[in-house]
Amino acid sequence: MLLVELIKGFSVTLRHMFRRRVTVQYPEQRRRDAPIFRGRHRLQRYADGLERCVGCALCASVCPSEAIYLEAAENDPTNPVSPGERYAKVYQIHLLRCIYCGFCEEACPEDAIVMGPEYELAADARAKCVISKKDMLTPREAGFGDYETFPAPRIG
Ligand code: SF4
Ligand code: SF4
Structure with missing residues (x-):
């Protein structure tokens, strides 16, 4: 009886030895994320450098976790930050509240906020x-759209 169980166990091990590996040697090797992966947020610019965000706060109002804090300010017409009348003077996201639902990205009328590819979000302090x-x-x-070539700074 013991021998039968041993053979069964080793046969499972042998079968798996010749299968394609599903794990990688992280962090040296990394998988390519799916295009719809929702990682840490990015704020986009237009090609001329202006910020896409116009401080409308739609993203903050749609966020189910109340993770977005935003303060808008009037643009200086001689030196605008964004093409709209206003821009986001302060824009913060609390990553511990965020549930990565992507509602902010969907609600944004300017395609200003997008969910980027970063998923290494560990930090040694809540702040x-x-x-x-x-x-x-x-x-x-x-x-616009080049955010994969320009990784955002790591937190922590
Ligand atoms: S991904 Fe969802 S939870 Fe996170 S900031 Fe956007 S709307 Fe809020
Ligand atoms: S990110 Fe988009 S929705 Fe949020 S304030 Fe800026 S323009 Fe409005």
Whole structure:
């Protein structure tokens, strides 16, 4: 009886030895995320460098976790930050509240906020889990949609 059970056990091991591996040697190797993956948020710019966000706060009002804090300000017509009348002077997301539902991205009329590819969001303090514009804004030299080529700074 014991021998039968042993053979059964080893046969399972043998079968799995020749199957394709489903694990990778993280962090040296990484899988490519699905295009619809919802990771840490990005704030996009237009190709001319202006911020897409016009501070309308639709994203904050639709957020079921109340994770978005936003303060809008009037644009200076001689040196505008965004093409609208207003821009987001303060834009923060509390990553510990966020449930990565993507509602903010769907609600945004300007395609300003998008869910980026970052998923390494561990931090050693709660305060570091509140990200702001400097953590989310796509660099000025990158145009719309280039966020994969320009990784946002890591938190923590
Ligand atoms: S992904 Fe969802 S929970 Fe997170 S900030 Fe956007 S709307 Fe809020
Ligand atoms: S990210 Fe979009 S929805 Fe949110 S304030 Fe800016 S323009 Fe409005």
